[in-house]
Amino acid sequence: MATVTDQPTPARPGRRRSQESRLAILTAAIELAGEVGYAGLTIEGIAARSGAGKQTIYRWWPSKADVLLDALATKADLHVPIPDEGSYAADLRAFLAATFRLGRDRRVVDALRALMAHAQLDEEFQQRFRSAFLQRRRDALGIILDRARTRGDLPPIPSPGTAADLVFGVIWYRMLATSQPVDENLIDELVFTLAEPR
Amino acid sequence: MATVTDQPTPARPGRRRSQESRLAILTAAIELAGEVGYAGLTIEGIAARSGAGKQTIYRWWPSKADVLLDALATKADLHVPIPDEGSYAADLRAFLAATFRLGRDRRVVDALRALMAHAQLDEEFQQRFRSAFLQRRRDALGIILDRARTRGDLPPIPSPGTAADLVFGVIWYRMLATSQPVDENLIDELVFTLAEPR
Amino acid sequence: MATVTDQPTPARPGRRRSQESRLAILTAAIELAGEVGYAGLTIEGIAARSGAGKQTIYRWWPSKADVLLDALATKADLHVPIPDEGSYAADLRAFLAATFRLGRDRRVVDALRALMAHAQLDEEFQQRFRSAFLQRRRDALGIILDRARTRGDLPPIPSPGTAADLVFGVIWYRMLATSQPVDENLIDELVFTLAEPR
Amino acid sequence: MATVTDQPTPARPGRRRSQESRLAILTAAIELAGEVGYAGLTIEGIAARSGAGKQTIYRWWPSKADVLLDALATKADLHVPIPDEGSYAADLRAFLAATFRLGRDRRVVDALRALMAHAQLDEEFQQRFRSAFLQRRRDALGIILDRARTRGDLPPIPSPGTAADLVFGVIWYRMLATSQPVDENLIDELVFTLAEPR
DNA sequence: GAGTAAACGAGACGGTACGTCAAGTCTTGGC
DNA sequence: GCCAAGACTTGACGTACCGTCTCGTTTACTC
Numbered sequence: 001m002a003t004v005t006d007q008p009t010p011a012r013p014g015r016r017r018s019q020e021s022r023l024a025i026l027t028a029a030i031e032l033a034g035e036v037g038y039a040g041l042t043i044e045g046i047a048a049r050s051g052a053g054k055q056t057i058y059r060w061w062p063s064k065a066d067v068l069l070d071a072l073a074t075k076a077d078l079h080v081p082i083p084d085e086g087s088y089a090a091d092l093r094a095f096l097a098a099t100f101r102l103g104r105d106r107r108v109v110d111a112l113r114a115l116m117a118h119a120q121l122d123e124e125f126q127q128r129f130r131s132a133f134l135q136r137r138r139d140a141l142g143i144i145l146d147r148a149r150t151r152g153d154l155p156p157i158p159s160p161g162t163a164a165d166l167v168f169g170v171i172w173y174r175m176l177a178t179s180q181p182v183d184e185n186l187i188d189e190l191v192f193t194l195a196e197p198r
Numbered sequence: 199m200a201t202v203t204d205q206p207t208p209a210r211p212g213r214r215r216s217q218e219s220r221l222a223i224l225t226a227a228i229e230l231a232g233e234v235g236y237a238g239l240t241i242e243g244i245a246a247r248s249g250a251g252k253q254t255i256y257r258w259w260p261s262k263a264d265v266l267l268d269a270l271a272t273k274a275d276l277h278v279p280i281p282d283e284g285s286y287a288a289d290l291r292a293f294l295a296a297t298f299r300l301g302r303d304r305r306v307v308d309a310l311r312a313l314m315a316h317a318q319l320d321e322e323f324q325q326r327f328r329s330a331f332l333q334r335r336r337d338a339l340g341i342i343l344d345r346a347r348t349r350g351d352l353p354p355i356p357s358p359g360t361a362a363d364l365v366f367g368v369i370w371y372r373m374l375a376t377s378q379p380v381d382e383n384l385i386d387e388l389v390f391t392l393a394e395p396r
Numbered sequence: 397m398a399t400v401t402d403q404p405t406p407a408r409p410g411r412r413r414s415q416e417s418r419l420a421i422l423t424a425a426i427e428l429a430g431e432v433g434y435a436g437l438t439i440e441g442i443a444a445r446s447g448a449g450k451q452t453i454y455r456w457w458p459s460k461a462d463v464l465l466d467a468l469a470t471k472a473d474l475h476v477p478i479p480d481e482g483s484y485a486a487d488l489r490a491f492l493a494a495t496f497r498l499g500r501d502r503r504v505v506d507a508l509r510a511l512m513a514h515a516q517l518d519e520e521f522q523q524r525f526r527s528a529f530l531q532r533r534r535d536a537l538g539i540i541l542d543r544a545r546t547r548g549d550l551p552p553i554p555s556p557g558t559a560a561d562l563v564f565g566v567i568w569y570r571m572l573a574t575s576q577p578v579d580e581n582l583i584d585e586l587v588f589t590l591a592e593p594r
Numbered sequence: 595m596a597t598v599t600d601q602p603t604p605a606r607p608g609r610r611r612s613q614e615s616r617l618a619i620l621t622a623a624i625e626l627a628g629e630v631g632y633a634g635l636t637i638e639g640i641a642a643r644s645g646a647g648k649q650t651i652y653r654w655w656p657s658k659a660d661v662l663l664d665a666l667a668t669k670a671d672l673h674v675p676i677p678d679e680g681s682y683a684a685d686l687r688a689f690l691a692a693t694f695r696l697g698r699d700r701r702v703v704d705a706l707r708a709l710m711a712h713a714q715l716d717e718e719f720q721q722r723f724r725s726a727f728l729q730r731r732r733d734a735l736g737i738i739l740d741r742a743r744t745r746g747d748l749p750p751i752p753s754p755g756t757a758a759d760l761v762f763g764v765i766w767y768r769m770l771a772t773s774q775p776v777d778e779n780l781i782d783e784l785v786f787t788l789a790e791p792r
Numbered sequence: 793g794a795g796t797a798a799a800c801g802a803g804a805c806g807g808t809a810c811g812t813c814a815a816g817t818c819t820t821g822g823c
Numbered sequence: 824g825c826c827a828a829g830a831c832t833t834g835a836c837g838t839a840c841c842g843t844c845t846c847g848t849t850t851a852c853t854c
Contacts (some may be wrong), residue, residue: 054806162388169372190356193355249827407852434715435716441840565762606821607829802846821828822827823825
C-alpha cells in the first residue's frame, strides 16, 4: 500500500544518482584525509582519487567538510549505544567508555578535530555539524540524564545541561587543546564528580 | 654594560624594524578579522589595508594566525589577574568572572575561536598557540589550585589537572560548539561542583 | 509512386521525429543567438529555451553551428532570385541589390559572420557550410556569369572565377573586417569595374 | 638628455616584467597553434608549455587571440615593404607578390584565419585586431594608392576605398572560404582590373 | 492488443578549461 | 638591511558546458 511517506521513489525522470560514485568519493575523502591531513585535503584531490568529476561532488556536498562528515557517518560507526546499566554512575561510565573506545582511532579523532575547526570558519557548516553530529551526541547523553532524573539518581547540581557541557567540554578540550585523549582515569574522576551523591 | 636582555639594540647593520609597520599590520589584521571574518582574512588583505608590503609580513610572522595572535596579545587585554580572595571558591569565582567579562567582546571571542580552529589545521601553529595562550591561562588557574591545596581547600577529586580540563573544557565547548558563552549561572554551578567540600 | 527521395516514410518502427521539437530548437537557437550572441550560444541554452533534451539536439545536429545554419535556412529567406535582366551589368546589379537587402537584417548578418568564424575553427563544419551556403551563392552568381558569356557580354578579364571571388570577397570583407555593409555606392563601383567593356 | 618621451623607465617600484616569460609564452602559443590548431589552443596549454603561470598570461593579454596576435607580430615578419616601383600597376603587383609570399606559410595563414574568426566572436578583440593588423595593411595599400593618385596613375573608378576592399576582399575570401591562396594568376587579373587605364 | 523499437524530457555522469584568488617567493629602487 | 611595490610560479577554487549515459514515458509499427 502506497502512503505519503513513499517518497524514496517518486518516479522522477532523469538518470539516478550513482551510488558507485558516492561511495568512491566518501572512501577517497577518508583515505586522503588520513594521508595528507585535512588541510591538504582538496575537492580536486577527492575527485581525482575517486575518479569522479568535480561537479559531481559539488552537486551533492557544499564543501569538503561536508564530504568528510558524510564519509564519517557512512563509514565509521559513530553510534553510541546507551543500554540501561541500572544507575546514573554506571550509565555515565558506559557512555564515556564508548567514547573512549572511539577516541582510540587516530583517523576518526583527527577528522573530528578538523570538522570542529571547519565549523568555526564556516557559519553554515557549523549548523550542519551541530545538528548532524554534536546534537545527536548530546541527545544520547540527554537520555541517560533523563533516566537518572526519573530514577531520582541525579544530583541537583550541576543541572543536566551543564553536566552535558562538562562532559563534552573535557572530551573536546582534550582533543583540541592538549592532545590528551579520554582515558580510564578521567572516566573515574568524571563519574565521581558528576554522579556521586553529596 | 650590555646584558643578555639587551636585545632591542644588538648593533646590527641595516635599517631597524619599523614599529609603524608592525602596528599598522596588527591593527589591520584585527579590523579585517572583524569585517570579513577569519576565513576571509588574507595576508594580501592585511598588506593592502596596512600599507605594508607582503614581504614585511612574511618576514616577521609565519602565518595569518600568528599575526592575529600577536595582534590580540598586543591590542586586547587578555591578562587575567588572580588576586587572593581568601578561598578556593572565591578565587575560582573571580577567575571565571574575569573570563566571563572577556567573553562579552564578540571580536575577541571570534578571534579565539578562529585561532583554536587554525591550530587544528596547522601543527606548528598549534605549538605556538598552546604555549603563547592556552598554557598561560592554564598556569593562571594552576596558581589558584596550588594556593587552594596549600590552604587545604582543594577537594581530592577531581585532581588539579582534571579540574583545569573541566573549567577550560566548558568554556571552550560553549564557544566552539554551542555559541553559548559563560554566564553567571554557569559560574555558580562550576564553583559548586568543583569547590564544594563533600 | 515512391521514389528514392521519398525518405520521410521508410516505414521504420519506433517513434517519428518530432517536428515540434525541431522547430522549437531552431527558433530557440535564432532567438538566443540574437540575445546573447553566438559566443554565448550553448547547446544547453538551446535545450533549456526550447524545452528539448540535449540528447535530442545531439541526435540531429553535430554542433551549435549546424543548428544555427539549419535555423537560418529554415526561417530566414536566404534565396537569391536571378531573373534575366537583359545584360550582365543589370543582372549583376540585381544580384548585388538582393544581397544588399539581405545585409540589412542585423541578425542574419551576425549569424553569417559567426558561421563563417565557426567554419575556420571546425574543419568538418567548414565543408558543410561551404556546400550548404557558400557554394550555393557562388552557383547563383555562376548562372549570371554563364548567361553573360553566352550573350558575349562578359569582359575577358577577370575570369568568371575571379569575378566571383571579387564580388563575394568585398561582401564578406566588409562584413567581417570593416562592419561596413554593401551599399548603393559599392554596387555602382562593382558593376562598373566588372561589367564595363573596355 | 632626458625628454618627455623617456617613458620606458619611469622609475616605478616593483619587479620588472620578465622578458623571458613573455617570449616563452609567445613561442609556446605559436608552437601549440601549429600543433593542435587554434580551437585546441588553451591558455592552460600555453602556460604549461611555456612554464609560466596562468596569471602571468592573464595579466598581460586579455585572451588567447591576443597572445597569438602578439606572437605573430613579434615572431613572424608581417611587415609589407612598399618601395616605389614607378607605377601604380608595378606597386600593386609588388604589394600582392609580398602578400603572396606571406600566404605560402601555412602556419601564418592558419593563425590569421583563426584571428579573423575570433574577431567575429569577441567584439573587443575585433577592435584590437583591426587596429593592430587589418588597418595597418590597409594603410600600406593606402600609401600606394595615394602615390598613384599623385602620379595621376589611378583610375577614377573604383575609388581608393573600394579598391582596397576589392584587394583585401579577394585575399581574405580565398583564405576563409575557398582555401585557395593568392597566386600569380590572381595577381595578373587584379592588376589588370584595378590598374589598367580605360 | 501485446510486443518491440525508436525518439522524447530530464538529469546525472566524467571531463576540460575557464577566469579568479591567494599563497609564498623574487626583484626592483629608495630610505 | 628593511621597506613598499609589484611581477613571478603554483595550485586550488567554484563554474560552465561539453558530449555521453541512464531513466521512465510516449508514439509508432509489427506480429
